[in-house]
Amino acid sequence: MTTYSLPFSEMFEEYFNSPEFSDLLFYVGDPTENFYAHRIILASSSEFFSQSLYITNPDLSLMRVEFTLKGVQPEVFKEYLKFCYTGALNPKSKNLQALRKLSIQFQTPTLLNLCNRFLSIPTTISAFSIPVPLSKPIFYNTEDYEEEKNPNTIVNDSKKKNVGNLNLDLKKQTTILNKEQEQQNLSTQKLNGHENQIIEKEIEKEIEKEIGKVKEKNENKHEIVIEKVDGNEIEKQTKLEIEKEKDNYKDKDQEKQKEKQEIVIEKEKEIHKEKIIEKEKETETETETEKEKEIQREKDRRKRKQVYYQESQEKLFHYFKPVRKIRIAIVTGERDISYLQNVSNLILKSDTIESVKVLRASTETPTFNELKKFDAALIYTSDEPFHDSVAIGDLLVRYVKDGGGCVIASINCLDSSDDKQIDGGIINKRFLPIEKSPALINQKSHLNKKKILQNHPIMKNVNNFDGGNYSFRIETKTINEGAKIIATWHDGCILAAEMSPRHAQIAGRIVVLNFWPPSSEIDPNCWDSKSDGHLLISNSLEYVSFKLNNEFKC
Structure with missing residues (x-):
């Protein structure tokens, strides 16, 4: 028969405080709070439960056992039970002292070592810097272990290595993407500058044409006046007309300059809008891709759990x-x-x-x-x-x-x-x-x-x-x-x-x-x-x- 293995936390965390397959029941605190557990999980983590349930009293291995713990707070016992099922402990927990006492009482050395360590180091410790040694790993496979990026959770050392490799790849990819983006921005700036130069040249040509037309008109008009009329008054009148035309030209020149500025501004707005649209499209594409990946990951996760459940039914049935x-x-x-x-x-x-x-x-x-x-x-x-x-x-x-x-x-x-x-x-x-x-x-x-x-x-x-x-x-x-x-x-x-x-x-x-x-x-x-x-x-x-x-x- 093919054997499938799942990460420790995925395989057993779903049975934490679950009545399914439960053969232990704890009444904790006053008023009491009930907790369901499985003897094989607790016996693998605690020497106390191993001795009590299998060695000292072998008859208890065939029975459902109930424990009453009046001197223990339900919140503390819940964290202890969570550690037995997942191998994870929050270094910022307010119950570390109580958990330390409970680990001594139930002879759980792995939890005791972690509590001692967390009580003597700064609280800013990184979640990826301390490995948790599991004394008796159950169906554990580091290759299939999927990281949960929780800064308050202590993880296995092999997981830390995988995270390190992942961070390195992400930095390389980020550097490459940044270089490509800089090149693209330079190309866009060059293109925009080239377009602006073309627009300015076209406007200057139009202005020069208008100036040439006005000059020709003024010269012709002045020549005509001088030829037909021989008098200072008429000549002065012609010069005034030329001055007026010059003023009109200046006004037109200013209008042209305004039009030029407006065209440049409109172009810049259009380019800015296009950039925003492109960024939005890229963001939407990345979001859709990430959603598709998450959906596929969830499908794969469910498929693995279903295969594991089907393959393990016969084993569980005959074991219990x-x-x-x-x-x-x-x-x-x-x-x-x-x-x-x-x-x-x-x-x-x-x-x-x-x-x-x-x-x-x-x-x-x-x-x-x-x-x-x-x-x-x-x-x-x-x-x-x-x-x-x-x-x-x-x-x-x-x-x-x-x-x-x-x-x-x-x-x-x-x-x-x-x-x-x-x-x-x-x-x-x-x-x-x-x-x-x-x-x-x-x-x-x-x-x-x-x-x-x-x-x-x-x-x-x-x-x-x-x-x-x-x-x-x-x-x-x-x-x-x-x-x-x-x-x-x-x-x-x-x-x-x-x-x-x-x-x-x-x-x-x-x-x-x-x-x-x-x-x-x-x-x-x-x-x-x-x-x-x-x-x-x-x-x-x-x-x-x-x-x-x-x-x-x-």
Whole structure:
């Protein structure tokens, strides 16, 4: 099997103070505040928990343990627990003295060394200058470690090196970009200067032409006056006219100069606007590129987490699997004892199942106290409806929230064309992996081996499944949000699916098996008893009985 590893903080930080897979519960302070934890995480960080939970009291390794800490502030214990899950500590924390005492009490040398160091150095210390030695790293891989640029977080030394290389590359890129920008600015200035020179020359040429025209006109006029008239008065009058024309020329020259200045100013404004537009476009392009990169990074991060979650399901299931055998309840409206006996015998073929008890729901609805005694429940019915379908649905919601596991056989229970279906709170999309759909009968089908979720505990040792002559099922090929397909029929209909406990916000698991539980041993039209249908049922019950928290009580 391929093994995927994630950075320490990404892999375990999401389980910090989470009831999921929790097997330790702390009551801290007065008034008390509850904290969920996982023994394998604390034992790897603390000699105290390692001795208490595994060596001194080996029996506790199979039980859920509760601790009461009255002399500890919840805020301080929360920082201690955060360090055990992430390996990170804020050097400016106001609780360093209290954390130091707690690290001595719980024998956590790594945290003690950090507290001693932070209490004796200036608070302006750089977050990238001190490495944190992890005494027992868990699934840690520095190559996949993604840096979180938080100046108040102490990081691993290898991370520091990666940051150094990144800063060097950024400086080189910045130098190159600055040089290119300077060259571009010089080119723009030269171009603008050249345009201004052309404009000035054109204006000067026009002015010279006007001056030449005026001079020619004045000379011709003066000559004409002198030739035609011989008198001082007329000659003086002609000179006055010439002076007036000169004044007019000066006015025109000033107007031309103003026009020239206005043209230059307009040109400068246009150039400035173009520069602003170009900068805005560059900024928008950079912003869009950064957004696309961030979206892609988020997709890759989710994909890695999904792959890791799928690959680790079987390991987690077998690692935390309880030693004792499990107890199963069949909640059904079925009244035929022979069919119930057939289903019970199929379930009891598993070595991990201790007992099976039938809770009849055709005449009255079982109580929550009756149902919570069992580790998991199989819900199915036949031609007999439930006494109260709404009450059954509400009961199952309360059961899975409390940590119980449900396996629902879809035919009749989720048949939208049948009045025997379950109703109530369990029908909410948040809980069921598939929607209610019409029944599909008399269309023989079998397991599609090409479309199964490999290594899932429900498919353990399942090599084939034949639905029989009728292949009872509902016609559904899509799942609700937060659900996952485990196996499909050959015609594309879903055969097995589960709802994510995180999405449903429940402590238990819900699995839907899209077939009717009785086999061909009791009815020739049911699924072939020579195939692995009994494994699908027993594996599903065993899988949902694996509680995410509250497995045992001390």
